[in-house]
Amino acid sequence: QPVLTQSSSASASLGSSVKLTCTLSSGHSRYIIAWHQQQPGKAPRFLMNLEGGGSYSKGSGVPDRFSGSSSGADRSLTISNLQFEDEADYYCETWDINTQVFGGGTKLTVL
Amino acid sequence: EVQLLESGGGLVQPGGSLRLSCAASGFTFSSYAMSWLRQAPGKGLEWVSTISGSGDNTFFADSVKGRFTISRDNSKNTLYLQMSSLRAEDTAVYYCAKNQVNIWGSPHDYWGQGTLVTVSS
Numbered sequence: 001q002p003v004l005t006q007s008s009s010a011s012a013s014l015g016s017s018v019k020l021t022c023t024l025s026s027g028h029s030r031y032i033i034a035w036h037q038q039q040p041g042k043a044p045r046f047l048m049n050l051e052g053g054g055s056y057s058k059g060s061g062v063p064d065r066f067s068g069s070s071s072g073a074d075r076s077l078t079i080s081n082l083q084f085e086d087e088a089d090y091y092c093e094t095w096d097i098n099t100q101v102f103g104g105g106t107k108l109t110v111l
Numbered sequence: 112e113v114q115l116l117e118s119g120g121g122l123v124q125p126g127g128s129l130r131l132s133c134a135a136s137g138f139t140f141s142s143y144a145m146s147w148l149r150q151a152p153g154k155g156l157e158w159v160s161t162i163s164g165s166g167d168n169t170f171f172a173d174s175v176k177g178r179f180t181i182s183r184d185n186s187k188n189t190l191y192l193q194m195s196s197l198r199a200e201d202t203a204v205y206y207c208a209k210n211q212v213n214i215w216g217s218p219h220d221y222w223g224q225g226t227l228v229t230v231s232s
Binding site for chain 2: 032034036043044045089093094095098100101102105
């Protein structure tokens with residue numbers, strides 16, 4: 001089954017951009033993933049589906065500041081013009097036969 | 112607007128049972144697979160179980176296989192999770208989530224607010 005690897009933490013300044021990356025394990029580099037945001041004390045929120053070719057489709061109401069890109073086994077989420085409300089945990093998700101898999105999550109701090 | 116509202120969480124002793132419910136609205140419930148996921152205190156997200164739109168196909172994480180049962184009532188737009196032989200490590204916030212397809216093979220695009228299950232004596 002696929003394994004998703006994420007950095008445990010990231011930080012960036014208010015108004016800047018940040019790129020969070022989720023890396024698929026060997027043999028799974030073509031898998032589609034999803035990105036979810038979880039603000040402190042809240043339920044997760046779906047942000048987007050992201051394909052291996054870099055195409056992405058965002059969920060309802062997700063701001064234009066959020067975009068996706070892919071390179072090989074890496075699936076990245078870029079947040080532009082960072083806002084304090086973007087401070088959250090970000091999880092990637094994928095699936096295989098009979099299992100759904102999540103990355104360990106990246107805690108984003110907005111400075 | 113899609114809404115998912117979980118209920119049924121609470122404190123239960125090890126070895127006990129609990130049934131969670133998730134009331135869905137804002138979409139054609141029977142057309143989509145539905146899942147339960149959980150998050151232990153201070154930890155990441157973990158998939159628990161998925162059921163197809165018709166209810167004919169079910170899938171479980173190894174950690175709950177044989178102890179948990181997933182079901183749905185499409186006439187009531189409601190998803191259920193029957194949990195038995197509960198262990199301390201089942202303590203978590205349990206989320207109901209909508210899949211993007213009918214049977215299997217997609218991420219989740221809507222999440223409920225969660226219900227806390229605590230397994231402790």
